[in-house]
Amino acid sequence: MSEKIILLVEDNADDEELTLRALKKNNIQNEVVIARDGVEALDYLFGTGAYAGRDTSNVPSVTLLDLKLPKVDGLEVLKRLRADERTKLLPVVILTSSKEEQDLLNGYKFGANSYIRKPVDFAQFMEAVRNLGLYWLLLNESPPSER
Amino acid sequence: MLARIQEQNAELQRARDEMEQHVIARTAQLEAANKELESFSYSVSHDLRAPLRGIDGFSQALLEDYGDRLDAQGKSYLQRVRAASQRMAELIDDMLSLSRVSRGEMKSETVDLGALAQNIAAELQSADRRRQVEFTIAAGLLAKGDTRLLRVVLENLLRNAWKFTGKNSTAKIEVGVDRQNGQPVYFVRDDGAGFDMAYAEKLFGAFQRLHSSTEFQGTGIGLATVQRVIRRHGGRVWAESKVGQGATFYFTL
Numbered sequence: 497m498s499e500k501i502i503l504l505v506e507d508n509a510d511d512e513e514l515t516l517r518a519l520k521k522n523n524i525q526n527e528v529v530i531a532r533d534g535v536e537a538l539d540y541l542f543g544t545g546a547y548a549g550r551d552t553s554n555v556p557s558v559t560l561l562d563l564k565l566p567k568v569d570g571l572e573v574l575k576r577l578r579a580d581e582r583t584k585l586l587p588v589v590i591l592t593s594s595k596e597e598q599d600l601l602n603g604y605k606f607g608a609n610s611y612i613r614k615p616v617d618f619a620q621f622m623e624a625v626r627n628l629g630l631y632w633l634l635l636n637e638s639p640p641s642e643r
Numbered sequence: 644m645l646a647r648i649q650e651q652n653a654e655l656q657r658a659r660d661e662m663e664q665h666v667i668a669r670t671a672q673l674e675a676a677n678k679e680l681e682s683f684s685y686s687v688s689h690d691l692r693a694p695l696r697g698i699d700g701f702s703q704a705l706l707e708d709y710g711d712r713l714d715a716q717g718k719s720y721l722q723r724v725r726a727a728s729q730r731m732a733e734l735i736d737d738m739l740s741l742s743r744v745s746r747g748e749m750k751s752e753t754v755d756l757g758a759l760a761q762n763i764a765a766e767l768q769s770a771d772r773r774r775q776v777e778f779t780i781a782a783g784l785l786a787k788g789d790t791r792l793l794r795v796v797l798e799n800l801l802r803n804a805w806k807f808t809g810k811n812s813t814a815k816i817e818v819g820v821d822r823q824n825g826q827p828v829y830f831v832r833d834d835g836a837g838f839d840m841a842y843a844e845k846l847f848g849a850f851q852r853l854h855s856s857t858e859f860q861g862t863g864i865g866l867a868t869v870q871r872v873i874r875r876h877g878g879r880v881w882a883e884s885k886v887g888q889g890a891t892f893y894f895t896l
Contacts, residue, residue: 510697517704564689593692596685616692616732618700618725 500633502528503556505537505573506591507565514618515560515591518625526633529556534568537561538576541583553641555586558632561608563592563599571602578607585639587632677746684742691735698728734850737864741849744872749789756829757784759794760818763801776808781819784829786896792872793896799865800831800892806859807890808835826895834889838882846882869894 502519506512512530519528531537537559539545543552559577563570570590577583589610590603603611612628615621702724710718757780764778786793801816808814817832838846838853845851849867869892873880876896884890 508693510700511693514696514700514704517700593689593696594685596688614692614696616695616699617729618696618703621696621700 500526500557502526503531503540503559504528505531505561507532507562518622521622522626522629524629533566534573537573552582557638559586559588560591561588563590563594571606574606574608589628681746684739687735688739692732695728695732699725734862737862741864741868744792744795744868749875751787752790754786754788754790754793756786756797757782759797760801763798767805775813777815779817784820788876788896796869796872799869803865804831804833808833811835828893828895830891830893832891837884837886837888837890839886840884843882
């Protein structure tokens with residue numbers, strides 16, 4: 497369980513801190529890798545750039561993906577993940593402020609596994625993170641590695 | 644004679660062409676304005692909520708981690724910070740839903756307002772089973788309009804009726820239709836708190852409220868939303884009431 501990695505793609509430092517706090521408060525002690533823009537996220541997953549040489553067979557159990565990101569936005573990250581053999585089955589949860597219909601539609605269209613709107617109320621946010629952890633790290637069986 | 648007719652025809656054609664050009668230009672302007680509005684409300688929903696989450700989250704963090712170093716008043720201030728940020732989040736959401744009813748395609752279909760009202764009444768009753776509210780909803784309330792938008796109208800009117808009868812032990816809410824000058828006038832009537840007709844004009848303004856939020860909760864966006872939808876349908880909405888004797892909201896489509 498503890499070797500399961502969470503990839504958090506988040507550019508807002510406050511949201512990063514609050515998400516980490518919510519994970520900690522819910523006793524989710526998995527390693528959290530943080531990517532602060534779309535490029536960092538892709539570098540991590542594909543072992544390029546700053547992550548050149550990383551063993552990419554070690555994929556995150558779940559990726560928490562914000563939509564509005566610098567450089568490469570969340571939907572574009574999602575599209576590229578789904579287009580690549582190595583990451584096309586990766587569980588991706590969109591975690592965003594927006595509940596615009598268009599974002600929801602696009603999120604699912606490009607292959608998100610789940611879509612969660614970050615609540616303003618921190619108590620609700622804690623609950624959402626607790627459920628996320630429970631579902632994606634405990635209940636859900638990850639897709640088998642194809643190599 | 645013939646020459647003059649031909650000349651007038653040519654003149655008419657020129658005027659028509661010119662008009663056509665105006666319409667095309669104006670449509671392009673409107674489309675651009677709509678696009679701008681859309682991207683504006685997008686950033687409102689995304690960018691304004693993020694700092695609020697920070698305000699609420701870190702206030703909570705202070706309470707949890709440093710609460711023992713604060714006295715009761717200090718803690719209550721932090722609670723107020725949290726309540727205010729959550730309130731602002733509500734306002735943002737309401738503002739967005741108001742802008743959403745003004746955007747998007749509008750269909751013209753036959754809508755069963757009675758069935759919609761029944762549906763909403765059932766939702767209200769299942770959300771609070773302690774209330775004793777008798778709904779009377781006329782059958783065959785057919786209208787022409789956009790189902791999704793008209794549902795928004797009925798939802799707001801019925802929620803209001805439900806809310807403003809909340810202080811009474813029992814309540815009656817009625818949905819029906821009258822005829823005025825041969826035109827159907829739909830109405831939602833309650834026997835709740837009512838309001839002073841002196842303020843009737845303010846009723847449909849965005850974020851206008853006739854009751855304090857400690858008395859009745861709400862952001863004051865519901866009736867503004869109702870009015871926008873009704874206007875988009877080419878109709879009218881108005882209300883009649885007396886303090887303490889309920890209110891009736893009328894609308895045409």
